[in-house]
Amino acid sequence: MNSEIIAIGSELLTPWRQDTNSLHITERLNQLGVTVTFKTIVGDRMKHLVEAIRNALGRTDIVVIMGGLGPTEDDLTREAAAEAMQIGLKRNPELIAQLYARAAARRMTMTRNNEKQADLLDGAVVLENPRGTAPGQMLDLVYGKHRKLVMLLPGPPSELKPMFDQECMPRLREALPRRFIATRVLKAALIGESAADARIAPIYTKFADVETTILAHLGDIQLNLLCSKPMMELAQARVDELAGKIEEELEDLIYSSQGETLEQIVLFYLEMRGATLSVAESCTGGLIAERLTRISGSSRSFMGGAVVYSNELKTKFAGVPEDLIARHGAVSREVAAALAEGIREQCDTTFGLGVTGIAGPSGGSEEKPVGLVYLSVSDGKNTEVVERKFTGDRERIRQYASQTALDIVRRRLM
Amino acid sequence: MNSEIIAIGSELLTPWRQDTNSLHITERLNQLGVTVTFKTIVGDRMKHLVEAIRNALGRTDIVVIMGGLGPTEDDLTREAAAEAMQIGLKRNPELIAQLYARAAARRMTMTRNNEKQADLLDGAVVLENPRGTAPGQMLDLVYGKHRKLVMLLPGPPSELKPMFDQECMPRLREALPRRFIATRVLKAALIGESAADARIAPIYTKFADVETTILAHLGDIQLNLLCSKPMMELAQARVDELAGKIEEELEDLIYSSQGETLEQIVLFYLEMRGATLSVAESCTGGLIAERLTRISGSSRSFMGGAVVYSNELKTKFAGVPEDLIARHGAVSREVAAALAEGIREQCDTTFGLGVTGIAGPSGGSEEKPVGLVYLSVSDGKNTEVVERKFTGDRERIRQYASQTALDIVRRRLM
Numbered sequence: 001m002n003s004e005i006i007a008i009g010s011e012l013l014t015p016w017r018q019d020t021n022s023l024h025i026t027e028r029l030n031q032l033g034v035t036v037t038f039k040t041i042v043g044d045r046m047k048h049l050v051e052a053i054r055n056a057l058g059r060t061d062i063v064v065i066m067g068g069l070g071p072t073e074d075d076l077t078r079e080a081a082a083e084a085m086q087i088g089l090k091r092n093p094e095l096i097a098q099l100y101a102r103a104a105a106r107r108m109t110m111t112r113n114n115e116k117q118a119d120l121l122d123g124a125v126v127l128e129n130p131r132g133t134a135p136g137q138m139l140d141l142v143y144g145k146h147r148k149l150v151m152l153l154p155g156p157p158s159e160l161k162p163m164f165d166q167e168c169m170p171r172l173r174e175a176l177p178r179r180f181i182a183t184r185v186l187k188a189a190l191i192g193e194s195a196a197d198a199r200i201a202p203i204y205t206k207f208a209d210v211e212t213t214i215l216a217h218l219g220d221i222q223l224n225l226l227c228s229k230p231m232m233e234l235a236q237a238r239v240d241e242l243a244g245k246i247e248e249e250l251e252d253l254i255y256s257s258q259g260e261t262l263e264q265i266v267l268f269y270l271e272m273r274g275a276t277l278s279v280a281e282s283c284t285g286g287l288i289a290e291r292l293t294r295i296s297g298s299s300r301s302f303m304g305g306a307v308v309y310s311n312e313l314k315t316k317f318a319g320v321p322e323d324l325i326a327r328h329g330a331v332s333r334e335v336a337a338a339l340a341e342g343i344r345e346q347c348d349t350t351f352g353l354g355v356t357g358i359a360g361p362s363g364g365s366e367e368k369p370v371g372l373v374y375l376s377v378s379d380g381k382n383t384e385v386v387e388r389k390f391t392g393d394r395e396r397i398r399q400y401a402s403q404t405a406l407d408i409v410r411r412r413l414m
Numbered sequence: 415m416n417s418e419i420i421a422i423g424s425e426l427l428t429p430w431r432q433d434t435n436s437l438h439i440t441e442r443l444n445q446l447g448v449t450v451t452f453k454t455i456v457g458d459r460m461k462h463l464v465e466a467i468r469n470a471l472g473r474t475d476i477v478v479i480m481g482g483l484g485p486t487e488d489d490l491t492r493e494a495a496a497e498a499m500q501i502g503l504k505r506n507p508e509l510i511a512q513l514y515a516r517a518a519a520r521r522m523t524m525t526r527n528n529e530k531q532a533d534l535l536d537g538a539v540v541l542e543n544p545r546g547t548a549p550g551q552m553l554d555l556v557y558g559k560h561r562k563l564v565m566l567l568p569g570p571p572s573e574l575k576p577m578f579d580q581e582c583m584p585r586l587r588e589a590l591p592r593r594f595i596a597t598r599v600l601k602a603a604l605i606g607e608s609a610a611d612a613r614i615a616p617i618y619t620k621f622a623d624v625e626t627t628i629l630a631h632l633g634d635i636q637l638n639l640l641c642s643k644p645m646m647e648l649a650q651a652r653v654d655e656l657a658g659k660i661e662e663e664l665e666d667l668i669y670s671s672q673g674e675t676l677e678q679i680v681l682f683y684l685e686m687r688g689a690t691l692s693v694a695e696s697c698t699g700g701l702i703a704e705r706l707t708r709i710s711g712s713s714r715s716f717m718g719g720a721v722v723y724s725n726e727l728k729t730k731f732a733g734v735p736e737d738l739i740a741r742h743g744a745v746s747r748e749v750a751a752a753l754a755e756g757i758r759e760q761c762d763t764t765f766g767l768g769v770t771g772i773a774g775p776s777g778g779s780e781e782k783p784v785g786l787v788y789l790s791v792s793d794g795k796n797t798e799v800v801e802r803k804f805t806g807d808r809e810r811i812r813q814y815a816s817q818t819a820l821d822i823v824r825r826r827l828m
């Protein structure tokens with residue numbers, strides 16, 4: 001079975017935006033044993049849309065069309081699909097009522113142009129969109145003597161992804177022959193892509209039936225393992241065997257063997273040990289707190305902390321002595337330790353984390369260059385400080401600093 | 415003039431990789447007044463490649479083909495282009511010699527399969543590739559009675575980008591009629607895409623010669639205006655005229671008329687007024703501080719603040735009276751105001767910003783549902799509080815809350 005993904009929107013043909021939805025859709029289709037053979041990106045022009053949809057129907061079994069379901073004049077997907085497949089399009093009274101009801105529940109007045117979102121292709125199944133206005137549509141039809149499955153989905157990722165997972169996947173599973181796919185995601189912090197590959201390539205190349213992909217992003221490495229077999233037990237066993245061997249090789253560099261994020265792992269260990277954490281951040285400016293509080297339930301172990309950009313606030317919120325800053329400078333081993341110890345005491349937590357450094361691009365000197373960061377964790381008795389020199393731009397330095405900080409806490413908890 | 419970009423490579427059809435080269439090519443083509451009307455991504459299969467190239471030649475004037483020029487069996491672009499255009503492909507002795515010379519200079523022995531990189535399409539100009547082995551090719555031909563420009567480029571970004579800039583751009587500039595492109599980027603906060611479109615569509619539809627694109631992302635709207643004319647003054651005048659009319663219509667919803675981010679604008683206004691800011695964040699957990707400190711130089715106006723996830727820290731760092739929390743609850747109008755006033759006093763800044771709310775998915779009640787957020791800004795004399803009910807998941811609620819918080823500060827500074 002093969003498929004084509006069509007991403008619609010003139011903004012996707014600018015230098016500023018690109019389709020990313022197709023990655024999620026591809027992952028899901030692969031899980032069903034469906035290959036993606038083409039991706040087409042096309043703007044909001046009727047003629048081009050019709051051509052793209054016709055081409056896709058002519059060469060693949062499953063066509064996933066994303067975007068162009070909104071209420072504006074540019075949203076032409078429904079009309080184009082009707083034209084390409086030569087089937088009718090009618091305004092559906094039930095869907096109109098739902099649109100007005102949704103607007104009313106939000107105390108909004110719905111403008112008339114919104115009604116076009118209630119246009120339904122003949123024979124289409126409505127795909128619910130609890131996160132947005134425009135419903136999706138799915139068709140199971142015969143086109144040029146072949147059976148085709150066609151989906152019309154909204155463009156915003158927050159609407160598209162849950163719709164595909166909850167509305168399309170069960171229907172596709174029913175419509176397609178069964179395949180069993182086992183996957184594992186291993187994650188490692190702070191090892192380079194080629195360094196990791198050099199160590200594990202001799203292992204995974206021996207597993208020809210497991211597809212192994214390495215993805216690297218700012219101090220974080222993700223290893224995706226995928227195996228497809230006629231029986232689930234066989235697929236799972238192969239994936240687990242390879243995962244075990246990789247874990248043996250990379251040891252404690254691996255922080256997750258089931259795909260959790262580093263912040264999830266840190267919070268998990270904290271909770272398991274009944275411990276709490278607070279942070280005092282200078283150069284990361286709230287990034288560590290932000291990453292931890294992304295996780296629902298983080299308030300059970302993460303109490304909060306301070307963003308101590310100015311020296312005054314380092315003293316005020318984390319109790320760093322003024323003369324310590326004067327003597328060693330704000331970016332120093334000593335101040336990092338004092339931040340960790342101080343914030344821990346102020347917040348009355350098991351552990352305190354302190355970070356100070358120079359994120360750049362300005363503010364560096366010969367002695368203390370851009371990228372120099374001190375990170376410290378303290379439990380009141382033991383205070384550990386590490387020094388790192390990161391390279392790259394401001395964003396990269398901040399990301400690496402937050403990654404290193406979380407990893408230091410993880411290692412302390414292990 | 416329109417164009418199509420074809421990205422070749424089976425890895426670009428997996429969930430883990432995607433074409434990003436096309437963004438650079440699009441930017442360059444736009445600079446020449448060339449629009450990208452289609453992007454096609456296709457795997458390393460002869461039949462699919464030929465089809466993709468034929469489709470592109472049938473519908474656009476300029477076809478940029480990226481990838482598949484290497485020495486392996488999977489590298490089929492040259493053969494596919496020859497087949498699609500029905501022109502000859504011959505091994506070029508000069509190019510063979512260059513390949514062997516290049517390998518020798520690097521003290522490498524060149525395997526025989528590498529020779530296919532010397533295959534040249536009849537009538538093609540060779541595009542030098544100083545960063546890699548495979549040269550590119552460019553054709554200026556008549557296909558189906560129309561003139562077409564076709565480029566074959568290597569896939570690795572480090573080879574493709576310099577080749578396009580240095581080898582293709584001068585040739586394209588010579589081949590194409592001269593056009594000048596003016597652009598403007600307007601940004602607005604906290605207005606929905608369809609609400610914005612309903613207000614400005616009557617304006618921009620009258621400017622048929624200016625391409626207007628609306629991008630929406632979590633409480634942020636970006637309007638891209640682009641106009642291409644034979645003279646720069648004409649293009650600029652049209653774009654500025656439309657920008658002016660849109661600004662008139664959307665008034666203070668527009669926070670930026672040159673593409674700056676909301677955090678840049680807030681920092682700019684603060685600095686212009688010699689004012690400083692501190693924040694006390696509960697449900698946003700550091701996100702507001704993180705957004706502000708992304709900007710280099712933010713330390714001049716942003717002093718820092720506290721992430722007060724627990725009630726104890728609301729009292730400790732922002733001086734919120736315990737009994738106030740007990741009386742009204744942590745998520746209340748009163749506590750938001752106290753956070754803003756308290757953090758301002760603690761940090762000794764001109765303005766204090768306080769945010770408290772329920773990001774979910776748990777923690778909501780009938781009286782105080784998930785998504786309820788109170789935001790407050792205070793200058794010590796005036797304390798303003800707004801209540802918002804955001805919908806969506808945890809990430810969406812936090813993003814909207816941070817966006818609203820920054821926008822309240824911006825409006826206060828205006």
